[in-house]
Amino acid sequence: MATTMRIAAQRASSRALAQMVQSRGMATEKQIFNQIQSTKNISKITASMKMVSAAKLKGDENRLATAKPFNLWAQSITGEPKVVEDADFSELPQKTLVVPLTSDKGLCGGINTFITRSVKEIVKKTSEEGKTVDIVVVGDKGRGQMRRQFGEKILVSATEVQAPGSYALTSTLASEIMSVAGDYDAICIVYNSFVNAAVYKQVYKVVTPFVTEGEGESLISYEFEPSTKSEILNDLGEYLLSSEIYEAWMDGAAAEQSSRMTAMENASKNAGEMIESLTLQYNRARQARITTELIEIISGASALEG
């Protein structure tokens, strides 16, 4: 009678110990196993996303390679794109329309956050000099991030843009921008520039409308025919904006894919490390369980003998 009570007490205490461990919040073997399984699934998804991004990056790089020479003439007019980092934006005129190019889809690393930060810099530095900016945001992620800080400055937003872009897309975007850019002195396009598969940087370019007569007349060393210069400059201005946005768009798309590739690779690596440490925990929990069972059996057997 005493021995059976002793066995029961020992069994109860070991079970109570196991339950205490559970209720204290330390993961049981089953919970760790579930965690390992879900982390393995996630690492499969991130690995496949990385493959998809790598394939898409190839296409985007090819499109960028054709877009750059397409836009070379425009760079001789507006100058090369300038790096946002440590820029003072002093060349921006009194009223600027800022056009940040962001992505619609997430899981792309930091590209959209960097663009939002660049726009914040522009707003800060121009307001210090008494200038004003308004924003036409392209991309859902940028819209979401900028609506909190610059909601009143946003004029138009363009979201759910079908990828990949084309000249037809960017000329439509340019037309939309020009329809609201009536009384702005310049348009500042902010976007990510693709450097290589691991590096991208934020750049901006300022597109000013042509001055048709008076001082500062644009393209003064050229003769224009057959139409009048002012008409041609109107058309050229439209084409200039669409060409600049086209190159910026292709650059930004390549940067987005490279950033997504890097982000997914890091996610897979972190998931792999998590799986390793969880597996060690799981084995420890499994061995603890087996030891507990052995103790139960042996103490039960020794109680019977004794």
Add this chain to the structure above:
Amino acid sequence: MSTPTTFWRLAGMSYLQYVNKASAVVVNALKEPAKSQALARMEYSFNKSVWEAGTQGKKVPMKGA
């Protein structure tokens, strides 16, 4: 503004509209399969919404080929 002399302005089109229409005509002159590939490349779609004092307006789908 003086009366325009270029025919697209007289028709009420902007230069970009004219250029895109002209390139669509050129693409339609291609032979298959280049034609359908080029036409597929010219498609675009996005949603535009006008913002009023910090609130987003209704989304207007813009589409084209």
